[in-house]
Amino acid sequence: MHKLKKKINSLQVKCPNEQNGCPALFPLLRSEEHAESCAFGLVVCTNDGCPAQVMRKDIGDHSQSCEYWSEMCHMGCGALLTPANRDQHNCYMELKETYNKQLHKLRQKARRMESLSSQMSRQIQLLSEVLEGTEEAEGVLLKWL
Numbered sequence: 001m002h003k004l005k006k007k008i009n010s011l012q013v014k015c016p017n018e019q020n021g022c023p024a025l026f027p028l029l030r031s032e033e034h035a036e037s038c039a040f041g042l043v044v045c046t047n048d049g050c051p052a053q054v055m056r057k058d059i060g061d062h063s064q065s066c067e068y069w070s071e072m073c074h075m076g077c078g079a080l081l082t083p084a085n086r087d088q089h090n091c092y093m094e095l096k097e098t099y100n101k102q103l104h105k106l107r108q109k110a111r112r113m114e115s116l117s118s119q120m121s122r123q124i125q126l127l128s129e130v131l132e133g134t135e136e137a138e139g140v141l142l143k144w145l
């Protein structure tokens with residue numbers, strides 16, 4: 001009896017997914033193991049509401065084109081992306097990021113201008129102090145006028 005069981009278990013069987021194209025041949029004992037990983041076994045699409053049953057080897061392709069595919073926008077804007085809108089999803093988070101970068105640049109520019117103009121007004125101040133303070137400067141000033 002025991003021997004028979006052993007014999008049965010070591011019997012080479014064909015994969016039940018043979019009609020789907022699976023060429024596997026394995027001991028009966030292994031059939032469960034194989035069924036779980038068989039590339040030709042049918043699996044259900046994990047996308048919510050999708051009725052598709054595809055072979056395990058095709059599930060990757062399927063979920064890329066599955067019309068039930070959906071995913072929250074990775075930018076964190078809260079939008080649910082679907083195949084219908086993912087290509088034209090104009091993410092405002094992305095816009096915001098670009099806007100913030102530009103704003104940052106503008107602020108830097110403004111700061112540079114500010115320090116430049118305060119440098120200039122300091123120089124003008126100094127110049128006028130010098131000019132007011134000396135007779136020589138008065139002469140220069142007169143020539144200019």
Ligand SMILES: [Zn+2]
Pocket residue numbers: 015016017018022023024034038039040041
């Ligand atoms: Zn198989």
Ligand SMILES: [Zn+2]
Pocket residue numbers: 045046047050051052062063066067068069
């Ligand atoms: Zn699907």
Ligand SMILES: [Zn+2]
Pocket residue numbers: 073074075076077078079089090091092093
């Ligand atoms: Zn988004």
